[in-house]
Amino acid sequence: MTDMPTATQPSPATAPDTGHATPIIRVENLTKTYASGYQALQPIDLEIRRGEIFALLGPNGAGKTTLISIICGLVNPSGGRVFADGHDIVRDYRAARSRIGLVPQELTSDAFETVWNTVSFSRGLFGKPPNPAHIEKVLKDLALWDKRNNKLLTLSGGMKRRVLIAKALSHEPQILFLDEPTAGVDVELRRDMWNVVRGLRDAGVTIILTTHYIEEAEEMADRIGVINKGEIVLVSEKHALMRKLGSKQMTLQLQAPLGQVPEALAGYPLELADDGYALVYSYDASREQTGIAGLLNAVTGAGIEVKDLHTHQSSLEDIFVNLVRERQ
Amino acid sequence: MNLIAVRSIYRFEMARARRTLLQSVVSPVLSTSLYFVVFGGAIGSRITEIEGVSYGAFIVPGLIMLMLLTQSVSNASFAIFFPKFSGTIYELLSAPVSHFEIVLGYVGAAATKSLILGLLILGTASLFVPLQIAHPLWMVLFLVLTAATFSLLGFIIGIWADNFEKLQLVPLLVITPLTFLGGTFYSIDMLPPLWQTLTLFNPVVYLISGFRWSFFNLADVSLFASLGMILLFLSVCLGIVAWIFRTGYRIRP
Numbered sequence: 001m002t003d004m005p006t007a008t009q010p011s012p013a014t015a016p017d018t019g020h021a022t023p024i025i026r027v028e029n030l031t032k033t034y035a036s037g038y039q040a041l042q043p044i045d046l047e048i049r050r051g052e053i054f055a056l057l058g059p060n061g062a063g064k065t066t067l068i069s070i071i072c073g074l075v076n077p078s079g080g081r082v083f084a085d086g087h088d089i090v091r092d093y094r095a096a097r098s099r100i101g102l103v104p105q106e107l108t109s110d111a112f113e114t115v116w117n118t119v120s121f122s123r124g125l126f127g128k129p130p131n132p133a134h135i136e137k138v139l140k141d142l143a144l145w146d147k148r149n150n151k152l153l154t155l156s157g158g159m160k161r162r163v164l165i166a167k168a169l170s171h172e173p174q175i176l177f178l179d180e181p182t183a184g185v186d187v188e189l190r191r192d193m194w195n196v197v198r199g200l201r202d203a204g205v206t207i208i209l210t211t212h213y214i215e216e217a218e219e220m221a222d223r224i225g226v227i228n229k230g231e232i233v234l235v236s237e238k239h240a241l242m243r244k245l246g247s248k249q250m251t252l253q254l255q256a257p258l259g260q261v262p263e264a265l266a267g268y269p270l271e272l273a274d275d276g277y278a279l280v281y282s283y284d285a286s287r288e289q290t291g292i293a294g295l296l297n298a299v300t301g302a303g304i305e306v307k308d309l310h311t312h313q314s315s316l317e318d319i320f321v322n323l324v325r326e327r328q
Numbered sequence: 329m330n331l332i333a334v335r336s337i338y339r340f341e342m343a344r345a346r347r348t349l350l351q352s353v354v355s356p357v358l359s360t361s362l363y364f365v366v367f368g369g370a371i372g373s374r375i376t377e378i379e380g381v382s383y384g385a386f387i388v389p390g391l392i393m394l395m396l397l398t399q400s401v402s403n404a405s406f407a408i409f410f411p412k413f414s415g416t417i418y419e420l421l422s423a424p425v426s427h428f429e430i431v432l433g434y435v436g437a438a439a440t441k442s443l444i445l446g447l448l449i450l451g452t453a454s455l456f457v458p459l460q461i462a463h464p465l466w467m468v469l470f471l472v473l474t475a476a477t478f479s480l481l482g483f484i485i486g487i488w489a490d491n492f493e494k495l496q497l498v499p500l501l502v503i504t505p506l507t508f509l510g511g512t513f514y515s516i517d518m519l520p521p522l523w524q525t526l527t528l529f530n531p532v533v534y535l536i537s538g539f540r541w542s543f544f545n546l547a548d549v550s551l552f553a554s555l556g557m558i559l560l561f562l563s564v565c566l567g568i569v570a571w572i573f574r575t576g577y578r579i580r581p
Contacts, residue, residue, distance in 0.1 A: 034581055072422040076576050094330070094424040102422045108415030112347060124336030125423045167419065 022086070023047035024175060024206045025071065030080035032066055032230075040066040042231045043080065048175075048208055053201050055221035055238075056210045063230040064210040065105060068177050072102045084175060098126055101168030105179040105210075107160045111153035115144055118152060119166045126171035138166050142196065158189040165196065176200060178209040182216060194220055214313060218242060248285040249312045250292060251278050255305035264302040268295050279304075285313075333425045337433025338440075341407055345441050352403070353445065360395050360449045363387065364456040367513070372457075378515050381544050384457035388450070389540040390512030396446050396471065397478045397507055397532070401499050404438035404482030409495050412486070412579065421580060427573035431483065438479035439472070446471055460543065466551075467542035473558050474535055478503075480565035487578050506532045511540075516548045531557055 025048035032041040041063050048054050058064050069075040071082050071089060073096075081088060087095040110118055119135055139145045142162045147155060152163060161181070168176060178197070182190040197220060201207055211217055217224050218238065225235040234241075257276030268291065271280045279299075283290045299306060345352045368384025375383040411417035420430060453459060461467055481498075489495040510532030516524050527533050528549070538554025541547035547554070571577070 073580075074418055074421045075581055094426075097422060097424040100422065102418065104415070104418050106415050108418065110414070110416055112344075117343075121336055121340050122419060124339075125333050125419060125425065127330040127332045127424055129332060 022050075024050040024085055025208070026083040027067075027071070028081045028083075030067070030070065030082060031078045032063075032070060032075065033078045040230050041070075041078075042229075044230075044232055046225065046232055046235065048206060049223070051201065051204060051206055052222040053197065053207045053209070053220050055217035055224045056208060056227055057212065057214065057217050057224055058210070058227040059212060062227045064227055065179055066230075067227065068102070068179055068208070068210060072100055072177060073097055074102075094127075098171070099174045101171065101173035101176045103161075103164045103168045103176070103178045103181060105183060107157060107164070109152040109160055109163060112151055114149050114151055115139065115155075115163055115166070116148040118163065119170050122167040123170040128171045134172065135166075135170060138169050141199070142166050143192075158185060161185065161189075161193075169200075173205065175206045175208070178207065180210055180212075182211070182213065190216075218313070248283055250281045250283065250295075251310055251312065252281070252299065252304075252306050253278055253308040255307050258304070262302050262304070265295070265298055268298070285311075330425050330429050333423060334429050334433045334436075337420075337430070338437045341434065341437030342440070344407075345403075345437075352441065353448070356395055356399055356445055357448050357452060360391055361452050361456070363391050364453050368453075368457045379544075379546050381546065382457065385459055386515075386540075386544070387513055388453045388457060388459060389543050390507075390510075390536045391453075392446050392449050392471075393474065393510075393532070393536050393539055394504075394507045394512050395449055396442050396474055397503050397535075398499055399445055400438055400442040400475050400478035401482035401485060401503055403441050404435055404479040405486035405489065405495055405499075406482075407434050407438055408483055408486035409489055413492075417579065427570075430573075431480070431569055435476065435479040435483055438482060439475040442475045442479065443471060446475070462545045463542040467539065470535070470539045470542060470554075470558070473562065474539070477558060477562040477565055480562070480569060484565060484568050484572065487572055490578070503532075506530050507536075511536045511548060515546075531561060534558065 025046070027044055027046040030041060030044045030046075031039075033039045044067065046067075056064050056067070066075060070077045071084065073089065073093060077090070081090075082096075083089070084096040085099050087099075089096040113121070116135070116139070119139065120130065120132075123130065123135065136145070139148055142165060144159065144162055144166055147159060152160060155163065165178075165181075181193050181197070185193065194216075197207055197209070209216075209220065221238050223235065224238050224241050226233045251273070253274075254277050258272060258279070259276060261270050261272060261279070265279075269282050271282075272278070273280050281292075281295055283292065296306075364384065367387055372382065372384035372387075377383065378386045408417075411420060450459075485495065485498050489497075509527065510530050511527070516527050516533065519527060534549055534554040534557035537548040538551055538558070541551055541554070572579070
């Protein structure tokens with residue numbers, strides 16, 4: 001997947017800007033209570049800027065999918081309003097929905113259809129006249145062209161996910177929702193997917209993706225919103241958020257086990273792990289001086305042989321704990 | 329009106345029928361033809377004529393109705409149940425299509441399929457039994473109204489059903505018995521008086537009677553009772569479909 005998909009009419013008006021223009025999606029006071037009485041969304045206010053990649057982060061059951069489903073028309077809101085490109089998603093649903101493409105979380109497909117047919121069907125369903133050249137371009141950009149005559153049931157999971165993206169792009173949407181685009185997807189494909197998303201953004205498409213991988217949000221997003229228990233806990237520029245949440249760990253795998261942290265390294269916040277075979281160093285990745293260079297020198301100076309090393313970002317769960325603690 | 333979308337849904341459904349030609353066309357035509365062979369040819373010759381119509385010919389309208397009802401219901405119910413079951417319905421719900429357009433696409437395709445089947449069976453029947461059609465326009469009207477009404481009913485069942493068992497429940501337990509007891513194989517004059525009265529509560533009696541009238545000019549109930557009944561049924565189904573979409577019942581929580 002080397003080419004970038006270009007989904008929509010890239011015009012200056014839809015190019016990424018600094019957020020001064022009117023938001024492309026405006027969520028006002030949106031609530032959802034299911035018939036069972038379960039309140040999936042507390043009153044939510046949210047604005048998505050034209051041309052940005054917005055990552056909606058949250059643990060399972062936080063309300064990410066409910067929020068997306070309401071905006072895309074799969075679920076009825078209980079209260080509040082949503083505007084897509086200025087169009088009310090309930091009253092003016094045709095205009096609103098024709099601007100939106102949705103890639104669902106579940107890999108659902110019409111197993112016996114061919115790739116070409118299912119993507120062309122999507123375009124028709126959204127009321128666009130047939131345009132084989134556009135479908136061809138979308139399929140080529142997503143490396144699906146060779147598979148165009150294959151039935152969907154013969155495709156791998158990664159291919160199916162691309163077909164869902166192709167279906168969502170078939171009608172040239174301005175806004176693309178990706179619900180957990182890389183859940184259960186291998187590392188290579190995840191990279192591919194990120195490239196696809198960046199290419200779309202460059203073509204002027206606004207992208208809202210949900211994820212529970214902090215790495216994904218960090219890699220992709222311009223802005224990040226965190227949702228928990230049906231509430232938007234925070235919305236922030238990615239860089240600002242990463243600075244705030246930048247705690248990382250570096251693990252040094254040792255050749256020989258240590259009984260305790262050597263005197264020479266006492267000045268560093270270190271812990272022994274793995275029966276003494278690993279030294280774990282906690283640091284703030286967003287700071288100018290992480291102390292890594294000094295630590296590595298000191299380790300070498302102390303005659304400790306390092307076999308391997310890796311770093312680890314705080315998990316989203318850690319971040320939630322931090323967020324909640326801060327709010328109290 | 330998003331006509332492109334309606335046409336897309338319609339074509340998609342018709343393509344599905346073409347893909348499964350054996351199951352969706354050949355099998356119902358074959359199984360209905362068996363009735364003509366057995367009742368029209370073998371047994372029918374030993375049954376006396378009913379008001380001047382040979383028994384083999386007498387059962388043709390009823391059998392076409394039997395097939396029309398069951399196929400309309402199963403076509404339409406499966407067409408909307410399956411996307412719900414597989415999850416692909418997300419696309420339909422997120423598309424800029426109105427409820428009316430969704431129904432038009434699905435019900436239109438289901439009704440078309442059963443109409444084609446009905447005509448195929450009519451053609452097959454004419455090979456086995458001598459047929460006459462006294463009122464061809466009325467016949468087509470009954471055919472179209474019945475196919476549309478029962479495709480709507482199928483659509484409702486497909487939305488209501490949340491598993492494959494329920495999908496089969498109504499066709500097997502309600503529609504087939506009502507059709508068999510609705511005068512497919514007999515004129516209700518042949519029943520004991522009590523049953524004649526009870527039968528009048530069976531809506532299918534009116535459909536078969538009207539349809540048979542368009543062939544042979546003989547009816548169990550008046551033509552306008554037949555027409556009224558099918559129109560009533562159609563309105564009830566339309567009302568339920570409208571309610572389904574207004575409330576989002578089982579498709580849009």
